[in-house]
Amino acid sequence: MSSGHHVPTIGMCVRVWLALLVLTGFTIFIASQDLGVLNTPVALLVAITKATLVIVFFMGVKWNTPLTKTVAVSGFVWLLILFFMGMNDYLTRGWLGVAGR
Amino acid sequence: MSNSTSPVSVAKPHPKLQSHFFSMDQQLEASTLGMWVFLVTEVMFFGGLFMAYIVYRHMYPHAWVEASAELNWKLGGLNTGVLICSSITMALAVRAAMIGNRTQQLINIALTSILGATFLVVKFFEYKAKFEHHLVPGPHFDPSLEQGMQIFFSLYFVMTGIHALHMVIGLGIMAYIFIQAWKGTYNAEYFAPVEVSGLYWHFVDIVWIFLFPLLYLLGAHGA
Numbered sequence: 001m002s003s004g005h006h007v008p009t010i011g012m013c014v015r016v017w018l019a020l021l022v023l024t025g026f027t028i029f030i031a032s033q034d035l036g037v038l039n040t041p042v043a044l045l046v047a048i049t050k051a052t053l054v055i056v057f058f059m060g061v062k063w064n065t066p067l068t069k070t071v072a073v074s075g076f077v078w079l080l081i082l083f084f085m086g087m088n089d090y091l092t093r094g095w096l097g098v099a100g101r
Numbered sequence: 102m103s104n105s106t107s108p109v110s111v112a113k114p115h116p117k118l119q120s121h122f123f124s125m126d127q128q129l130e131a132s133t134l135g136m137w138v139f140l141v142t143e144v145m146f147f148g149g150l151f152m153a154y155i156v157y158r159h160m161y162p163h164a165w166v167e168a169s170a171e172l173n174w175k176l177g178g179l180n181t182g183v184l185i186c187s188s189i190t191m192a193l194a195v196r197a198a199m200i201g202n203r204t205q206q207l208i209n210i211a212l213t214s215i216l217g218a219t220f221l222v223v224k225f226f227e228y229k230a231k232f233e234h235h236l237v238p239g240p241h242f243d244p245s246l247e248q249g250m251q252i253f254f255s256l257y258f259v260m261t262g263i264h265a266l267h268m269v270i271g272l273g274i275m276a277y278i279f280i281q282a283w284k285g286t287y288n289a290e291y292f293a294p295v296e297v298s299g300l301y302w303h304f305v306d307i308v309w310i311f312l313f314p315l316l317y318l319l320g321a322h323g324a
Contacts, residue, residue: 005129005289007199008192017189024181024313028174031318043314051307058192059303060296068134075141079148086152090159 006063016057023050117291129293136297140304147308150260154315157256161249168246168253170320171236173227177317180223181309187216188306195299198282198292206282206295213302214275217268224265231258257316264312267305274298 027046035042056062061072115125122128158165190212197205228237231254235243238255246254278298281287287295 005199008196010193010196013189013192013196016192017185020185020188021182024178024185027314027318028178028321031174031314031321040319043318047311047314050310054188054303054307054310058188059300060195064133065130068130068137071134071137071141075137075144078141079144079151082145082148082152083155087155087159090156 006060008057008060012057016053019053020050115290125290129296132293132297133300136300140300143304147260147263150256150263151311151315154256154260157249157252161252164247164249165253166320168250168257168320169316169318171234172257172317172320173230174317174321176223176227177313180220181313183216183220183223184306184309187213187220188303190216191299191302194278195292195295198287198295199289201288203282203285203287206287207279210275210279210282214272214279217272217275217302221265221268221272224261260312260316264305264308267308271302271305274301 023046027043030042030046031039033039055072059072061069064072118125118128122131190209194206194209194213197203197209231237232241235241236246236254238251238258242251242254275298278287278295281294
């Protein structure tokens, strides 16, 4: 059995690093523009892109086994369940009258 | 690999191979998987705080923007850049361990530590300014703040405080792997400790990637 670890290249690391810096500059610039309700979604989209770059390349999930990939993704899926169910509750509380309140 | 003259030639296991693992590859895979399971619990831990952030921001949208404008986005942005730089040095430290280059390991672990410490120094000055402006939860909290702003600052200090605590722990881990790298512990066969330390460090960076726009940049437009 050969020990075939993927060794990331320096060029790949530098490209990811530059992309992260450019995206940081972009998110700061876009925050200075008034996009109305779109400011936060755009900021989140940039943050998610940056996080994905770090996870896939710097953390090397791209070269991990399917089991590790599944575990890594599961954490974020669970987080979305928390946000979805949590806001499902808070956003709909005022919709119906509650007996006795 | 020395050629054994013994008729029963059994390859000597790597000294760092634990007896319950079949091979170094399997051991590394188990370490990586175990670290990811821990990081999933960390995602949920910070996730609860982000959930609180979403709920209160939904309740006090105006106070959120006002309070966010009190934060220094320039220092926050500087710290974002510092952490991104520490992430590439960490990735290069893991790479150096994989190819067994001791000098590169030491340089990159040291750079990562210096950048991590820089982050904490900047954070110290940010916190100091908040104390001077009476924006810290406690007896000297500014009582004239709009309703909801106190909640923002409470969340700000809990989230960035716990993040900073993770940074301090990360610096301790860096000190440990620096000493081990100094002794020449890590090489192409055995680098799992550097690998999992890197996973932890990058995770702490990711938390900040979300904290920065959500805490600092709300008030940056139109303020």
